[in-house]
Amino acid sequence: MQVDFHAPYKDRVRQALSDPNLRSAVSRATDRMSDARHTSMDSIEGQKLRTQVRQMKEHVLRNWPEYLEQLETNLTSNGCTVHWAEGIEDAQAIVKDIALQNSAKLIVKSKSMATEEIHLNHAMEEAGLRVVETDLGEYIIQLADEPPSHIVAPVIHKRLEEIAEVFQEKLDMPPTREPTKMTSLARARLRQEFFAATMGISGCNFAIAETGTICIVTNEGNGRMVSSMPRVYVAVMGIEKLVPTVEDAYLQLQALCRSATGQNLTVYCSMTSGPRQEGDVDGPEQVHVVLLDNGRSRMFARGYGEALMCIRCGACLNACPVYQEIGGHAYGSTYNGPIGAVITPALAPEIGQFKELPHATSLCGACREVCPVKIDLPRLLLDLRSDLVQQGVSPKSEAWGIKSYASLMSSRRTYESLGKMASIGSNVYAGLSGGNIKFMPPPLNGWTAYRDFAPFAPKSFRHWWRQRKKLRGQT
Amino acid sequence: MSVRDTILSRLKATLNQPDLPFPPQDSDPLTQAERMTVTHAPGDRWAQAERFAQELNAVKGSCELLETETEARLSIISRLQLWQEEEQSARKTANAERAGDWDVLCWPLHQLQIESLPLILKEMGFKLIEPTDLHDPEQRERIRSIRAGITTVEAAFASTGSFVVGGRGANARAASLTPFRHLVVIPFSKLFATGEDWLAQMRFAGQLDAFVRQSRNLSIVTGPSKSADLEGILTMGVHGPKVVHAILFDDVHE
Numbered sequence: 001m002q003v004d005f006h007a008p009y010k011d012r013v014r015q016a017l018s019d020p021n022l023r024s025a026v027s028r029a030t031d032r033m034s035d036a037r038h039t040s041m042d043s044i045e046g047q048k049l050r051t052q053v054r055q056m057k058e059h060v061l062r063n064w065p066e067y068l069e070q071l072e073t074n075l076t077s078n079g080c081t082v083h084w085a086e087g088i089e090d091a092q093a094i095v096k097d098i099a100l101q102n103s104a105k106l107i108v109k110s111k112s113m114a115t116e117e118i119h120l121n122h123a124m125e126e127a128g129l130r131v132v133e134t135d136l137g138e139y140i141i142q143l144a145d146e147p148p149s150h151i152v153a154p155v156i157h158k159r160l161e162e163i164a165e166v167f168q169e170k171l172d173m174p175p176t177r178e179p180t181k182m183t184s185l186a187r188a189r190l191r192q193e194f195f196a197a198t199m200g201i202s203g204c205n206f207a208i209a210e211t212g213t214i215c216i217v218t219n220e221g222n223g224r225m226v227s228s229m230p231r232v233y234v235a236v237m238g239i240e241k242l243v244p245t246v247e248d249a250y251l252q253l254q255a256l257c258r259s260a261t262g263q264n265l266t267v268y269c270s271m272t273s274g275p276r277q278e279g280d281v282d283g284p285e286q287v288h289v290v291l292l293d294n295g296r297s298r299m300f301a302r303g304y305g306e307a308l309m310c311i312r313c314g315a316c317l318n319a320c321p322v323y324q325e326i327g328g329h330a331y332g333s334t335y336n337g338p339i340g341a342v343i344t345p346a347l348a349p350e351i352g353q354f355k356e357l358p359h360a361t362s363l364c365g366a367c368r369e370v371c372p373v374k375i376d377l378p379r380l381l382l383d384l385r386s387d388l389v390q391q392g393v394s395p396k397s398e399a400w401g402i403k404s405y406a407s408l409m410s411s412r413r414t415y416e417s418l419g420k421m422a423s424i425g426s427n428v429y430a431g432l433s434g435g436n437i438k439f440m441p442p443p444l445n446g447w448t449a450y451r452d453f454a455p456f457a458p459k460s461f462r463h464w465w466r467q468r469k470k471l472r473g474q475t
Numbered sequence: 476m477s478v479r480d481t482i483l484s485r486l487k488a489t490l491n492q493p494d495l496p497f498p499p500q501d502s503d504p505l506t507q508a509e510r511m512t513v514t515h516a517p518g519d520r521w522a523q524a525e526r527f528a529q530e531l532n533a534v535k536g537s538c539e540l541l542e543t544e545t546e547a548r549l550s551i552i553s554r555l556q557l558w559q560e561e562e563q564s565a566r567k568t569a570n571a572e573r574a575g576d577w578d579v580l581c582w583p584l585h586q587l588q589i590e591s592l593p594l595i596l597k598e599m600g601f602k603l604i605e606p607t608d609l610h611d612p613e614q615r616e617r618i619r620s621i622r623a624g625i626t627t628v629e630a631a632f633a634s635t636g637s638f639v640v641g642g643r644g645a646n647a648r649a650a651s652l653t654p655f656r657h658l659v660v661i662p663f664s665k666l667f668a669t670g671e672d673w674l675a676q677m678r679f680a681g682q683l684d685a686f687v688r689q690s691r692n693l694s695i696v697t698g699p700s701k702s703a704d705l706e707g708i709l710t711m712g713v714h715g716p717k718v719v720h721a722i723l724f725d726d727v728h729e
Contacts, residue, residue, distance in 0.1 A: 029707055044513050055505055062502035065486045072479075078688055084479040136713055137704035153704065160706040183702065183710040190714065191653075195615065211687040221652060221700040221715025228648045228692065231610060239482065246683055247510055247674050253695075254513045261703075264514060264530070264635045268715065269695040273688045281647040282609035283691055293478075297485040305489075305497040 003329040005147065009356040016330040022157055026149075026327040029156045030318040036262025037315055037370065044258075053255045054373045057309035060242050061300070067209045067242045068291070074212025078274035080287040085118075087294050092123035094290055095201065095234055099129055102232045102286070104198035108190075110218060110226040111135035112203025113151060113312060114236045114292055116334045120201070131201075132193045134222040136186055143170040149328030151314040151335070152260045157327050190222075200226035200284070204237030205256065205269075205312070207289075208249050213273045214289060215249055217256065217266050224270045233272070233284035239291050240308040252311060259313035259372040295347035302387075304346040307380055309373040310339050316367035316377060322360055331360060338367035338377045345384055352393035358384035397443075416462065423456040430455035507678070516633035516668040523633035523668055524723050527661075530636025534698030535711060536719040538636075547724035548589045551625070551658065554720060555579065555601060558623060558656055578602045580621040580650045587627050587660045588726065606647060624650035624716070625658045627665070629690075631723075634669045635697055638721070642692035651696065657716040662726040670695070 003015045003022075016022055041049075060067055072082050085091035099107065107124060109115065109131055121131045121142075133142040137155035141148060144166045148154030155163065160177055167173040173185055205217045214235045216223040227233050243249045249271075257263045276283035300308060317323045317337030328336040333344040333354060341361055345354040358381045367377040388394050408414055430437050436452035439445065447453055459467075476484070489495060516526045521540075528538035541547050559577050581603045584593040596603060604621060606614045626646070631638040638659060642648035651657050667673040677683040687693065700715030711717045 025706070032707055045511060048511055049513060052505055052509075052511055055503070058498040058502040059504045061498040062490070062500070064490070065483045068483065068486075074688075084477070084482060086478045086481065090478065134714070135704070136702045140704065155704050158706075160708070163705060179705040179708045179710045182705060183713055187713060191619075194714075195619065208687070211684055213687055219700070220702050220713035222713070224648070224652050224694055225714055228642065228652065229609075244504060246687055247507065247671070247678070248505060250670050250674060251505070251510060251513070263534075263697075265637055265695065265697040267534070267696065267698050267700055271687065271693045271695075272691070273693075274691050276691060277643065279645075280643050280691065281606050281645055282649055283642055285610070291479075291482075293482045297482055297489070300486065301489040301492075303496045305495070 002146075003327070005329060005332060009330075009332060012330040012332055013326050013360075016326040021159060022327050023325060025157055025159050027324045029150075029153060030324050033153070033261060033314070034318045034370075037259055037318065038262075040258040040262035040264070046258075049251070049255050049258075050372050050374050053252055053311070054309065056243065056248050056251065057311075057373055060244065061240070061305055061308060064240075064242075064300075067244060068239060070209040071207055071212060071242060072291070074209065075274075075289055076212075078212045079277075080212065080274055080289055083288060083290045085290055085292045085294070088118045091118045091236065091290055091292050091294065092120060095120060095236070096124060096127050096129075098232065098234055098286075098288055099124065099127075099199055102198055104232065105129060106193065106197045107131045107199045107201055108134050108193050108197040108222075108226050108230060109138075109200070110202040110216065110223045111138045111148075111154065112201070112236060113334065114203045114238050115201060116148065117294060118236070118292065120236070132190070132197070134190050134193070134220075134226060135218070136183065136220060139186060139190065140166055143167075147329070147334075149336070150317055151312050151337070151339075153314070157329065194225045194229045197230045199232040199234065200230040201234045201236065202226050204235045204241050204289075206241050206243050206249055206252055207237055208244075208246055208271075209242055210245050211273060213246075213249075213271050214287075215253070215269060215271045217253065217269050219261075219263075219267045221268055224268050227270055227272050228283055231284060232286045232288070233275075234288045234290065235272070236290045236292055239293055239296055255372040256311050256313050259311075259315040259370070295349070298349075299343070299346040302346060302351075303383070304342065304380060306375055307339065307342045307346060307377075309375055310343070311373060313372055315370040315372065319366040319370045321362055321364060321366070326360075331357065333357065338381070339375070342377055342380045342384065346380075351384060351387055352391060355388055355393050358388065416460065419456070419460050423458060423460065426453075426455035427458060507675075510671075512669055512671040514634035514669055520663050520666060520725070520727060520729060523666055524663065527631060527633040527636050527666065527721070527723065530634065531698060531719070531721055532636075534636060535701070536636065536698045536721065538721040538723065541722065541724040544589055544724055544726060547660065547722050548592055548595070550722050551587075551589070551592065551660065552595060552599060554658060554722070555596070555623060556599070558718075562622065578604050578617070578621045579623050579625060580604050580606070580618055580647065580654060581625045582627060582647065582650055583645045586646070587625070588662055589660070605645065606649075607645075609647060609649060618649055618653060621654050623656040623658060624652075624654040625660065626650045627660045627662070629665070629693065630673045631661045631666045631721075632668070632670045632673065633666060637670065637695050637697040639673075640694050640696060641690040642694070643690055648692060648694075651694070652715050655712060655716060656718040656720070657699075659719065659721045661721055661723045663723065664726050666723065
């Protein structure tokens, strides 16, 4: 069963949980990536690397406007064209205009979360342009007409058989489940597109302010293709994706690769500083950089700046017990997992638009432990919950529940007598239903729908303690 | 106000808030002295060359370490022959594939620092393609059928088995990207213990900034193209080369 992206949050979660194939595919893949990350970070001074990348990113955000201006100046002097986009419509219009000015009909694209965020493919297709995703995983989900479900591994939710079915149906592939054959087919098909395309679009893993350089990181080489083969190259970058120097870029690159897939370095880090000059054999004639805000400056002002240090490695997704159970689609947003649960509401015009996401967490802290920038995600999730309460967005029943809990807990007498009643009631009920409680009325059936409820201990701790003291004659 | 100015002034206004929870007021940059070197490759150049080979092998590349330029020349030729034969036997139509059909996309050969290589390769029947403009449809069409690419490097890093290829002038980016096989020739003088070492040396010489900008495109390459998108199963040669073979030779003789 597939997750219906348009269904309400709880329904999506339910759909995801009732799909055993999805759960096994996601948990197998996330376990593999987590193990690789662990081994890779343990083989170096991992803690020091995390501390240093964090220090560098904090410095960037403290001097954010200055670094953006420096990047803009250097990109421009290298011959690139810089565009600023406030939101989704702006960004779509900028990219569409570049395509139309260059009469581009076919666009090749490498994987990019920023372009997912602005629904770029949809907008370009509406304008009559054909956009082809070239990352193997993205290509598969584009053929299957689904959004990505993981920041670095977009097709993590699909098993090989399902991918083979997509290839058979959409590419007329002869029946096979041989990964090498499937990859060869994709290579051949996409090679034609690379050679025919007028325009290439990518995201930007990081941009170097001092040299005006756009860096993209891929294992397949599609990032290099997209930024080298077509005549026009457009990079769409979130305005926070800055590093000051080339050395900082190399440091962050290593933190990114190790945290994302456990590699020392990914196969390709492609660094573009400008368009082709006279005498160059290849390379794009035009390089455009779209600097995308889309809520980032607002998120910064709201106090969620710490999450803007994110380098999109996906380590927190792999470590998260909630993500492992429900996968990416259940979140219903471009960014998922713990980081998605923070930045989706924080970037939105109103955080209440995504009020469920700060609750899609067990607050276990595993995400914080693996984050290469040491972002305190559990604290940010709590901050969001607190903002939701202050804005009155949380459900009334929750406010009422917390109020009653507070009054109950502030009186020892009430607490003890309620405890006694619960003990007697639950033990009688359990006795009638054979030891454990199998059903409770709403809203408590949230528990018994999935598991039995053990009755309260016949004696409370306090009661037992008092008796113990009495027995020892210490009253 | 332009979009640019609106965004920048919003950021500036936020940073001026005295009680902004993040980022901390005293956020110092990471200095050259304190920035860590992530991986290490101790030892002399030969030890580093061995480490390079070990790292490249670990990511499914392959490598030869040679003592002289002459050996490197022989190795380049025999590697190309080997690839040609491999392909012929794979296709099982040996007579259809003559040496003359085997196009190789090459950087200008004088850059490989190996004397008389072009002449020998041509004599052996390899057709060396040296395009001048890959936006020209005819030249573009020709590189579709190339079987291998030969390049040298800007630098190579022992601790990760990586190399840096630039993309300006006659050095086609396509040579290390579009063919199935990439033969990369690395003289020891271009080999550094780590990426950080190379960057430090370039910075110290005052060349880093200009080098990065003037290169237009630099790619740090670590092994052959690969993907794990098909249920985590590793497949090679998705878009870039499936085979990366490095020939390192000692041009330093310390």
